[in-house]
Every structure is written in C-alpha cells, then in structure tokens.
Amino acid sequence: MRINHNIAALNTHRMLNSATGAQAKSMEKLASGLRINRAGDDAAGLAISEKMRGQVRGLEQASRNSQDAISLIQTAEGALNETHSILQRMRELSVQSANGTNTDEDRDALNKEVVELKSEIDRISSQTEFNTQKLIDGTFGTQVDQDTTSSTILAVAGVTGANTNGGVDAGTWTITAGDGVAVPTGAFSISDGTTTLVSQVWTDGDAGTLTFGNGEITVSLNNAALGADLDATAIVISGSGNTFQIGANENQTLALSIGDMSTKGLSVDGVDISTSTGAQSAITSIDTAIKSVSDERAKLGANQNRLEHTINNLSTSSENLTAAESRIRDVDMAKEMMEQTKNSILSQAAQAMLAQSNQMPQGVLQLLR
Structure with a gap:
C-alpha cells in the first residue's frame, strides 16, 4: 500500500474531467442546436458549411x-x-x-x-x-463592360504610344477622353470584324459616340506629329443600361434593355x-x-x-442547400441528449468513485493500530 501517490484517485479524477468536459460540450450543442460551434468541432465541416x-x-x-x-x-x-x-x-x-x-x-x-x-x-x-x-x-439599355485583353507600348514615328485591344459586344458606346485627349465627335463607324481606330492626343476635345457591330475593336493613342515621348492615356469605354443579378455567383445576370x-x-x-x-x-x-x-x-x-x-x-x-448545410452543421437532438445523459451518469459515478478512492489510503492507519 502506498500513500504518497493515490493512483486510483488520479485515474478517477482524469475520467471525471473527461466526463465533465464531454457533458459540457453536449450541453453547448443542445443549447445552440448546432453540432459545429467552433472550428475544433469539425474543421472541414465548418468550411463546407460556411460556403x-x-x-x-x-x-x-x-x-x-x-x-x-x-x-x-x-x-x-x-x-x-x-x-x-x-x-x-x-x-x-x-x-x-x-x-x-x-x-x-x-x-x-x-x-x-x-x-x-x-x-x-x-x-x-x-x-x-x-x-x-x-x-x-x-x-x-444593356450594360456591358469592356475588358482590356492586352496592352502594348509601341514606338510610332519616334513617339511612344499605347495600344489597347479589347473585345466588346454590339451596341452604342461613348468613348470618354481624359484631360488633354481629343476624341473627334462622329469620327468612328465600325462594322463587323476587326477595326483599328487612331485618335490624336495632346489637344483638348469633347467625347465622341462610337457605334459598332459585333467584332473586336482596337483603340490606339499616339501622336506622330510631336517629336516627344507621350505618357500612355487610359480610355474608358462605357455604355448606359442595366443588368439584373439573378444568381448567387459572378456573371449570373440578366441583361434588359x-x-x-x-x-x-x-x-x-x-x-x-x-x-x-x-x-x-x-x-x-x-x-x-x-x-x-x-x-x-x-x-x-x-x-x-x-x-x-x-x-x-x-x-x-x-x-x-439549406437542407445540406443543416445535415452538416445542425445537431441531432435525440442522439445528443443520449450522449448528455450518458456523460452525466459517468460524471456522477466518477465523483462517487473519487470519494471512494480518497478513502483508500485511510486503510494504512489500520496497520498502525
């Protein structure tokens, strides 16, 4: 018999802590109605559920x-x-x-x-x-965004320019020039196919309207008349109109004009x-x-x-999707209640056994009598 280390009490204490912790988790799940309350409960399930x-x-x-x-x-x-x-x-x-x-x-x-x-x-x-x-x-009308597919800096007559190539859909578009860029009004008429437009820069000018059919358009900015380098100037092509977002993800839209x-x-x-x-x-x-x-x-x-x-x-x-998410994240109340009851009984039993194991060293006193 040993009295310095009560191994039975230590084992019982460990089991008591385990049962108490499991009971606390069961109570948390029953209170929230969720099987996953934190990432530690099910990391993969939490990630899928959040998506x-x-x-x-x-x-x-x-x-x-x-x-x-x-x-x-x-x-x-x-x-x-x-x-x-x-x-x-x-x-x-x-x-x-x-x-x-x-x-x-x-x-x-x-x-x-x-x-x-x-x-x-x-x-x-x-x-x-x-x-x-x-x-x-x-x-x-119908809003269609123009996306730049490539941008290349070229040398034209000793002058540095900027070319922007992009694919766009049919419609009426307005080319808006920034400060110092001239876009002659009514200067563009584009049919189906690939067409190159060249507009001079470095002079103030108003916006112009560009009407075209299906195809690709190349808008080039350069100034061959000036013997100096020019900074690249951005062109924004925009059209008025509306699209309705009718899906949960990108590009799930309905265009209406x-x-x-x-x-x-x-x-x-x-x-x-x-x-x-x-x-x-x-x-x-x-x-x-x-x-x-x-x-x-x-x-x-x-x-x-x-x-x-x-x-x-x-x-x-x-x-x-809600049903699928529920199957992953929600708790089965009946099953969890069974777990909670089991852990409650184990916790109470462990407490009783801990009291018994603490009494075991008292038997040494009988040897001293």
Missing part, C-alpha cells in the same frame, strides 16, 4: 433582386399598355380623317386631339421611372392628319409604332416569365 451559408444567402438575395426586376418590368409594361391605347386611338382618328366626307375644319379638329395624344405619349415616356431610373425614354417609346422613338412625332394625304401616311406610321410597342411588351413579358421561373429555381436551390 453553403454564403450560397444560401446569395440565392435569397438573388430572389429578392429578381422580384425587384419583375416590379420594374411591370412598371414599364403598364406604361406601354397606355401607350398602346393612345396609338390605337390615334390610328382610329387617322382612319376617320382619311375619309372624304370630312372637311378641312373637321380634320383640323381631329388633328388637335392627335397633337395632345402625342404629347401624352412623350409625357409617359419621360416620366415613367422605377427607383428614379427612367424606363422607356431610351436611356434604359428597353427602347425609346417616345413619339420620336416610335417615329410618330411627325404625324399630322390635318390633310387626307397626311392621314393616309399616319395610318402606316402608327401601325409601325404599334408593332414596335407590341414587340417591346412581348420582350418584357418574356423576361418577366423568365424571372418568375428564376425565382422558383432559386427557392428550390436555397431549400436544398
């Missing part, structure tokens, strides 16, 4: 974005519905004015209504907006039914305008239907 959480939150926000996009489309479509009604009335008046039974005074009276109807079309076009963004005045639905954009600004000839011409012009509005509304309707399916898909994806 899934990010995706779920992104999907939920994308769903809200899609709902906002539908609201925007409905706003534009509602305005175009009224534009349609006005155009139908204008066509009706044009057909009436084209009839030979009308006098000049009759046609003047009919034309006055047409003038007011055209003003209303322009008012609708200029004032229809969503979150301060004009929708049907032609400024709500809405045409100019004003009388000028619909080519009915010059409609005049004060004469029989003008009325006949107006019928054709208004028919074309009605078709343009119909096409625009059809496009908006198609995008709205697409977004509704997008929202359904986002909801399903979010639900499935």
Whole structure:
C-alpha cells in the first residue's frame, strides 16, 4: 500500500474531467442546436458549411433582386399598355380623317386631339421611372463592360504610344477622353470584324459616340506629329443600361434593355392628319409604332416569365442547400441528449468513485493500530 501517490484517485479524477468536459460540450450543442460551434468541432465541416451559408444567402438575395426586376418590368409594361391605347386611338382618328366626307375644319379638329395624344405619349415616356431610373425614354439599355485583353507600348514615328485591344459586344458606346485627349465627335463607324481606330492626343476635345457591330475593336493613342515621348492615356469605354443579378455567383445576370417609346422613338412625332394625304401616311406610321410597342411588351413579358421561373429555381436551390448545410452543421437532438445523459451518469459515478478512492489510503492507519 502506498500513500504518497493515490493512483486510483488520479485515474478517477482524469475520467471525471473527461466526463465533465464531454457533458459540457453536449450541453453547448443542445443549447445552440448546432453540432459545429467552433472550428475544433469539425474543421472541414465548418468550411463546407460556411460556403453553403454564403450560397444560401446569395440565392435569397438573388430572389429578392429578381422580384425587384419583375416590379420594374411591370412598371414599364403598364406604361406601354397606355401607350398602346393612345396609338390605337390615334390610328382610329387617322382612319376617320382619311375619309372624304370630312372637311378641312373637321380634320383640323381631329388633328388637335392627335397633337395632345402625342404629347401624352412623350409625357409617359419621360416620366415613367422605377427607383428614379427612367424606363422607356431610351436611356434604359444593356450594360456591358469592356475588358482590356492586352496592352502594348509601341514606338510610332519616334513617339511612344499605347495600344489597347479589347473585345466588346454590339451596341452604342461613348468613348470618354481624359484631360488633354481629343476624341473627334462622329469620327468612328465600325462594322463587323476587326477595326483599328487612331485618335490624336495632346489637344483638348469633347467625347465622341462610337457605334459598332459585333467584332473586336482596337483603340490606339499616339501622336506622330510631336517629336516627344507621350505618357500612355487610359480610355474608358462605357455604355448606359442595366443588368439584373439573378444568381448567387459572378456573371449570373440578366441583361434588359428597353427602347425609346417616345413619339420620336416610335417615329410618330411627325404625324399630322390635318390633310387626307397626311392621314393616309399616319395610318402606316402608327401601325409601325404599334408593332414596335407590341414587340417591346412581348420582350418584357418574356423576361418577366423568365424571372418568375428564376425565382422558383432559386427557392428550390436555397431549400436544398439549406437542407445540406443543416445535415452538416445542425445537431441531432435525440442522439445528443443520449450522449448528455450518458456523460452525466459517468460524471456522477466518477465523483462517487473519487470519494471512494480518497478513502483508500485511510486503510494504512489500520496497520498502525
């Protein structure tokens, strides 16, 4: 028998600490409802779970974005519905004015209504907006960013210049020059294919508009007339418009453009039914305008239907990812309760055994009697 070291008590104490620690962890999991409360619980599971959480939150926000996009489309479509009604009335008046039974005074009276109807079309076009963004005045287009694919410094006639090559999509773009760079207005017209543009620098100038088809564009800055080195000047090509973020990840977007639905954009600004000839011409012009509005509304309707399916898909994806994340991170309450009960019993038993083991050295006193 030894009294300096109570091995039984030490072993019991170690088991008591183990049971108490396991019980504390079980209580933490039961209180939080999570199997993983810190990285030490499951490092790999935590990393996977956090990625899934990010995706779920992104999907939920994308769903809200899609709902906002539908609201925007409905706003534009509602305005175009009224534009349609006005155009139908204008066509009706044009057909009436084209009839030979009308006098000049009759046609003047009919034309006055047409003038007011055209003003209303322009008012609708200029004032229809969503979150301060004009929708049907032609400024709500498709935003496509231009990415620089290469940049090379060349020597041109003894002058150092800078070339920038980049691929861009079809559309209307504005080349904005910084201080000291001139971009002549209306100087560019690009067709499909690869085209090189050269603009001189070192003189102040205004921005120009660049319209082009599909293909690649090379914009070069140099100044062969000056016998001195020039610093490279950046060119930013930007277009007005909008894209909707309808996914949780990069480039999961929907591009939407809405045409100019004003009388000028619909080519009915010059409609005049004060004469029989003008009325006949107006019928054709208004028919074309009605078709343009119909096409625009059809496009908006198609995008709205697409977004509704997008929202359904986002909801399903979010639900499935949430379930997957739950299986990784959430605790099985019934199983953990069993563990907690087991550890509680072990802890109580260890405490009792520790008391017993502490009494064992007392047996030495019996030898001294």
